[in-house]
Amino acid sequence: MHVVDDANKGMLHNAVKDPYSSTLIHELLRQNAGIVLSEHELICELHTLLAAGHENASSAPHELLQELLDELAMVTDLTDYNALSKLPRLNGVINVTLRVFPLAYEMAREVGPGGVTVPTTAFGLLDLPEGLHIEIPIRGIHCGQPIWGDDAMTWNPYRWDHINLFALMELRFVACIVKRYALTTDVPMDGVQMQSTIRMRMTNAWVRFERPHQK
Incomplete structure (x- = not known):
């Protein structure tokens, strides 16, 4: 953990010196322009990016791909969050994929x-002792069925048509992939x-990326 901490601090400090690059760390810093997160909290976010994001792939059934393409065809600027957040099929695919196949299947914390x-x-106010x-x-x-029902x-992805929870970076990333x-x-x-x-990972589902003009 000390090695990872030192590496993350180094990447964070280097990113601060070059604020106009387009890596995920630079995007994290731009989102934190109001100093909402401390340096320690930013380091923790980088831990999450490294642990959960270094090997990830998702796909949608063929019948949804055209719906996604039709939605994205209406968006000319993929940095426009207001436009991306209003695309129900894009939001639905992202949300349901990360719900059913979460990268981290469990987390642990200590009080x-x-x-x-x-x-x-369920229980009102709970007093949690130090070290729990x-x-x-x-x-x-x-x-869980008590939360999501029998299905x-x-x-x-259609269950998310009226719910929008995901962030700008995720929308941009998926929109760029699907459109290109x-x-x-x-x-x-x-x-x-x-x-x-x-973390959770798929062991048998490989996704092929092809340029639209290729056969």
């Missing part, structure tokens, strides 16, 4: 000095095999 009181829906170890079952929450495990490449795979959505180590 800091002095303890903390947190509000909960908490595990957060992310995929269990994402796919909790169904990959259905044709994505295909031979593995159906219900045939994807998952492996959980530090």
